[in-house]
Amino acid sequence: MTIEADIILIQRLASAADRAVAPHFRAQTAVEQKADLSPVTIADRAAESAIRAILASDRPTDGVYGEEYGISRGQSGRMWVIDPIDGTRGFVAGRPLYGTLVALVEDGRPVLGIISAGAAGDRWLGCTVGQPRAVLNGRPIRTRPCAGLAQARAGSTHPLAFSAAGHAAFQRVGRSVADMLFGGDCHNYGLLAAGQLDLVMEENLKPYDWAALVPVIEGAGGIITDWRGQPLTLASEGRVLAAGDVRVHEQALERI
Template identity: 45%
Template structure:
């Protein structure tokens, strides 16, 4: 955990970093910018790379003792006990197709445990801020939460739940049957969302998110946000998320839904 002084300094640094990243990203939204394909066949733009550069600059200036792991430019100071983990533009496919369901993700880890996480949607001006041991805060022009506090939805059966996943392509032949069992067990499922889906789960709009092939920069910021709103986030077997895990992520708004969701997914996990 963080002492109060370091926690407050880290929160200020994180908020400054996502602010400057948002100022970089907004002018490129729906601008028809060029898209390049990385070695893993995922898309990347100048917005992704420039936003990560400015985030790194802010974080290094504010907290030089912390390491940084980013999607675009790798790991700095691997020996550091404190480590920022960032995805400057989670949901590049949504971004390049003009959909405002992408976001900026920034987490702080202490000994590999996420203790601070931000989800920031720079076009809609919405932000979720999770700090371990505190309620998740939500700010934005469209409502959600009560008095700025994000709260998940509770008290429904799995058969009443709303399920979300970014894309069917996350599943392969081994994992698809488990997801299909979960999809058959819920009230309704929807596709698309990236990190924004987890923000909606923290607001009680979505009840379950189940995804695969997630890297640490995809999920680290989500942990304090979801858990601070009253939910749970694990892998498909119900275990804590780890950098050396299998890349599966399961988030539930109501902790009571975790066990039945794991039961649906477990044969494929």
């Protein structure tokens, strides 16, 4: 199986999810609360089901790890990681910055990822196989140079999403940046890859929250790690630090 075939497939997966979600956006969709207190809607389940149906047909030996329907290991050693709607709270409130995240993980590391923000009309695709590359709506993108935190525009979903210890670290970093924006969920990482943001810091993420982001950011020339500067793997603890310039990333790690 070639990476080019996987690129074609991952775009089909994202398009299927977009079609499944669109009828439910701003439609007063009912919201349920899961055991971890996070929200879920019929749109989340419909999107993941649409993706899984295609994978069952086209990649039957690959594993699948989805937020709503769990893990099936497969036999190939490859795994597709799915967040059908990243930003469900914003989706329910009618904000257009939610997105479907799909990643292909090989040997424990994401090598291909897509962020499909259908309502906003944005789709990021990143790949780290061969020459790393990333595109936004088909156009090549790169992160932007930034000398350090004092010049950085940063983003995070919400300050209350951190633990007490995590929030203290976040404050040390946040007080050092030029500007801090809240909200945006996965859109923030796409904007970082496209050179609009310089830093994103979050905690308590699951693999399906971040797996698709890794190839997009690395493909655009950025860096994304845990809070110790280590590469993200399926065993990572969920603390994520992404930067467009290694100098910003290093200074943030020092403050953490």
